[in-house]
Amino acid sequence: MQKKTLKSLILLLGVSLLAACSNTQDKINDETIGWTAPQLYEHARENVRSKNWKTASNYLHTLSTRFPYSGHAQQAMIDEAYVLWRDDEPEQSLAVIDRFNRLYPNHPNADYMYYLKGLITFTPPSSFLSSYTGQDPSERDPKGLRESYDAYNQLVERFPNSRYAEDARLRLNWLVNTIAGNEVNVAQYYYERHAYVAAINRAQVVLRDFAGVSATERALYIMMKSYEKLGLRDQASDAERVFMQNYPNSEYLSKGLEGSSSWTDFFKLSSWLN
Template structure:
């Protein structure tokens, strides 16, 4: 009987030690979890949060910089640091290849602070977002002509740069915006000609003439207007409209004497240049 009691006591003691051990592990895990959930920036001033964010930006640590700026904006929604936070968040999102987030941040900034001194920069950044999307990096290797890409982003970029030029002619960002806007005009016009040529080669001659006419009327001075006029001449000929064909030829010969397209046709010679690298 005594032996049985001794064994029971030992079993109870072992169970007690296991329970205590499990309890200790639970407490340690709980403490660790609590520590990991503690925000290291709790209690920081707006100035300190912004300083830390700028430091992370300098190191290219976009994720940490974004966290500090978002915390700053949430805790101190009023004042110059909150305003600057939005400007920097837009830049970070652009650099971190998050164009949609960058665009949303810019729109929010311009809605909240329409007369902010940094508006010219935000317009410039808005133009840059769609001027050099992440996919443009690959064009340096693929040699894809930017005018062959979806023109929506090109048009958005042009509109932003054009608004900057119109509203802030003396801005430090305007000279570069003018260069980019001029390139975009030519590129958008080239896109229209690509589409017109696509229609022509598939026998949609009316659609081809409409697209080519848009280039001639809306993009005056664009070099690609030469090809647009040649396409119009060919399309009118296919439509059996000799008067319109001759009118297009007359305008082509007047503006581009001895046009190269008479000899080479529509197919352009291959080229290794890539205008995206001009900037």
């Protein structure tokens, strides 16, 4: 009986929330009939200054849909993307950004939109730790990290002198090392569970896509040992030759993977900029 009552309460709250959002939009649509684009934009800006994100978003959306060819429409989309992000609506914000980039690829503020997209999908170590639930690391999807990397990479390539380029480069450096670290941690996870083919595949991603990062040493060692475990002598010999050429004094040769960073230790960083 209590469970049924609780479910009914949750359903009622959900319906009430949807109704409230709908009423807010309806109210804005009613009161703005006959308003000009500048009027809508000014009201949106007032709500941004007051941090009334949802109301500001509704004004901006109304402006861009009601006056799609006005001088304010493009700026309204830029502001709407930011406001939706601040209103904890990242997916909607990303949708606005992608639509803007398709419609206005050469807009003077296109660099900002790429920067904002990278920021929305950027996930520093603290967020990984806060969401840590003990799940199999192979189930962790670094999709957000890669999307952030792609956005920042496009920013620095297309707009190298942008005011956002320097910060984007710092974040790119962290992202490259983090994505590579994620791959090699999963490779080690598979290796320790005797899934040697899967370990090799993950290690190869690091060697192919992230050559030169610190995770390369462990990735190559895992690949070498996995080939040995599978009895593939030629491949193991080739991997060992490359490993010795690049890391002749590696501690892995004497200590193995014991004591090396586990996949959870990777996120114990003092700063994402390090």
